Amino acid sequence: MKTKDFENKILSLSxxxxxxxxxxxxxxxxxxDAVQEIMIKLWDKRKKIRNHPNIPGFVFLTARNYCFDLLKKKKPNFNSSEYQLKRVESDTNLHQIEWRxxxxxxxxxxxxxxxxxxEVMLLRDLDGFEFKEIAIITNQKIAHVRVLLSRARKQVGVQLTKIYNYEYPKI
Incomplete structure (x- = not known):
């Protein structure tokens, strides 16, 4: 893979x-730092990637696996000052408070x-990936990705209903 191809096919996904x-x-x-490391790894593998049938899928799969490796080494710290500061920063706007x-x-x-x-719900609803891309990233069949997403959305809906319908319990 030439430099221009690498820029067009891989760096454009950064x-x-x-x-x-x-x-x-x-x-x-x-x-x-992780994105930079991922791009370096992909650059080193550019000759092998050249003939890959789904380059974007390979890029996202590589990124996902790299992040899992990092997370195995160190668990995220939700007590960090940066995380706490983000939680403290708020407007008094009621809509924003409800959304939060x-x-x-x-x-x-x-x-x-x-x-x-x-993972499937986050990839689809938060990151906006297509089912085909999610299937490649998660190493699942498209039909199974759809089932996982459907079950996840249903469970989230059920749990949110339980949380927000506390005033009107079912008898």
């Missing part, structure tokens, strides 16, 4: 890779879901 990596690592600096509460509830629910369901 923004999407960054968003996925940031979602997984939850740290701006670590995410930037909903986001926190969805995060809690996602942590309780089976890992594959949570």
């Amino acid at each position: 923004d999407q890779v960054y968003r996925m990596v940031y979602r997984m690592l939850q740290n701006h600096e670590s995410s930037e 509460e909903l986001t926190e509830n969805v995060k809690k629910i996602l942590k309780e879901l089976p890992p594959k369901q949570a």
Whole structure:
């Protein structure tokens, strides 16, 4: 693969890779470093990648695996000052407070879901990947990805209904 091909096919995906990596690592600096390392790894493998049938899928799979390796080495620190500062920064706008509460509830629910369901839901609904791309990233069949997403969305809906319908319990 020539330099121009690498720029067009792989480096052009770096923004999407960054968003996925940031979602997984939850740290701006670590995410930037990870994307740089991922691109270096891909550059080193450029001759092997040249004939790959799905280059974007390979790029995202590489990024995902790299992040998993990093997370195995170090668990994310939700007590860090950066994370706490983001939580403290708030406006008094009621709509924003409600949205933040909903986001926190969805995060809690996602942590309780089976890992594959949570991952598929995040890739589809947060990162906007197509089913085909998710199937490649997660090494699943497209039909199974659809099933996982459906089950995850249903479970999130059920749990949110339980949380927000506390005033009107079913008898």
